[in-house]
Amino acid sequence: MPVPVRSRLAHVMGWLILLATLVGAAAADVHADDSRSATVQAPPGVTAGVAVYDRRTNTFTEQHNAHLQFRSASVVKVLIALDHLWNRGPQYTLTATDRARFDAMLRSSDDAAAGHYWSANGGSAIVHRMIARLGLVDTAGPPAGHPDVWGYTALSAADTVRIYRWILDSAPAPVRDLVMGNLRRSTRCGTDGFDQRFGIPATFEAPWAVKQGWAGFGTAGDCTDTSATVAGTTKNAARSADVDLTQRALHTTGTVGADDRSIVAVYTLQPQTTTFGAAYTNVNRLVRSLDVTAGVERTGTWFGTWGSEVRVRADATTGSTTLTRLPAGVEVLVGCQKQGQRVEVPPYSNDWWAYLPLYGGYVTNIYMSSPDNELPGVPVC
Incomplete structure (x- = not known):
């Protein structure tokens, strides 16, 4: 029996709508460029890479040096975590010891935990695998002369948005819940004594989830947290000419709002004379200048x-x-x-x-x- 013309037209229109949706989603990636945003206010002397993505509209609300590579510091721990979970399906269960180590790495930015996984899972091969798996374009492993320095993996704001989009939209539910659950429970202090409440959590009311990064401020901070007992660790301090290591790095990345609507990635390099408190303030001011659709700024x-x-x-x-x-x-x-x-x-x-x-x-x-x-x-x- 012939299909009525109206039914055939409806079928074609349905496929056209689906195609337009897919093209629109892809365009959000294609148009992640290095154009400057009129609203991004990087403080004097601060080099910033910024990308803010609205998951509901599939559009970037901010882009500023979005493809500029920065040494990742502890943000790479998200990739280390994803790689560790990759072949542990379908339940993605971890032993009690492994789970405690995994949680500490993501919640409190524990360096010893990251070092353990880096060594056990192949070092730079972790980064190479995740580049291929997630289609990252700006990410690179540590320089050849420093293969054990996970903190000098190169990341960009645009690739960081892509990583979070994969976790939220494509990862198996147990992986998504395990990673994002930990980032929602980020502790006030890192295990090395540095305060993690800068940028996203300093600017916006909950809900938010964050993975922060810092490097170049010494080996121990002053932060204490009466809600948890943490052990001190030493930040990775190798040197390389492949990414800028002469300036101090402070990064804030994660999601903001109900259902993780906005993805925010802010990377900064700041002069060597910048104290941690001043760098913290610079990042907070920069984040407050951004158009984050789901963000409700703290009052005061x-x-x-x-x-x-x-x-x-x-x-x-x-x-x-x-x-x-x-x-x-x-x-x-x-x-x-x-x-x-x-x-x-x-x-x-x-x-x-x-x-x-x-x-x-x-x-x-x-x-x-x-x-x-x-x-x-x-x-x-």
């Missing part, structure tokens, strides 16, 4: 701080529990302020305390960069 007022190992307390007293320590000279978001114990740091004296919602605690206003004891424009708690 940003203030600079001074001093080193400034303690964030559970309440407005020096006797209350220390929650963490601020990176020296970092800019912080203040939600409100209240009067508490008077603190003396000659020649200063102050009984006002600022509440920092990102840290869930209080800092004496003495260490806030403001001329008055009471911070201007900040409400009372």
Whole structure:
């Protein structure tokens, strides 16, 4: 029996719509270029590579040096994790010991765990396998002279978006849930004592999931976290001429919003004289300038701080529990302020305390960069 013309037309139109959808999705990759965005505000002296992708519309909302290669620092741990899981289907189960190591690598950026997998799974071959599997175009393994230096794997913002898209849209559900579940539970402090709450988590309200990266700031930070006990490790410190290792690297990558709607990849290189607190502030300012469709920015007022190992307390007293320590000279978001114990740091004296919602605690206003004891424009708690 002949198929009615209307049915044939509907069939053809259906295939045309499907083809247009596939072409549109592919175009999102094709159009990931190095064009500059009018909204990206890289602070002076900062080299930035940025890509922000809206998974609902399949479009990039930001691109700035999207294909520029950066030494990945700890962001490569996402590829190390994916490679480790690749042939462990269909349940992708890990032993208790392996699971603890895997979780620490992704949640707390544990270097010893990354080193274990790098050695056990073939080193640079991990990167080469993942390039082929995911179709990465800017990614490269560590230089020939430094095959054990996983942190000097080259990554770009565009390839990082592609990695997250594969995890979210193509990976087997157990792999997606295991990797993204860990990134959603990123700890405040890395196992080496560096504060991981910069960039995406500093700027946006939850939900978010992050894998951060840093290199060149020394071997130990000041961050403490009363919610977890972590052991110190040493950051990888080899040298190579193939990627820029002369500047300090600070990267924030991950997803923002319900259903991981926005993928954000921000890579930065900053001068060798940049402190961790200043670099942290630069990345926060850059991320706040971006068009992130799903992002709900945290409310409050940003203030600079001074001093080193400034303690964030559970309440407005020096006797209350220390929650963490601020990176020296970092800019912080203040939600409100209240009067508490008077603190003396000659020649200063102050009984006002600022509440920092990102840290869930209080800092004496003495260490806030403001001329008055009471911070201007900040409400009372």
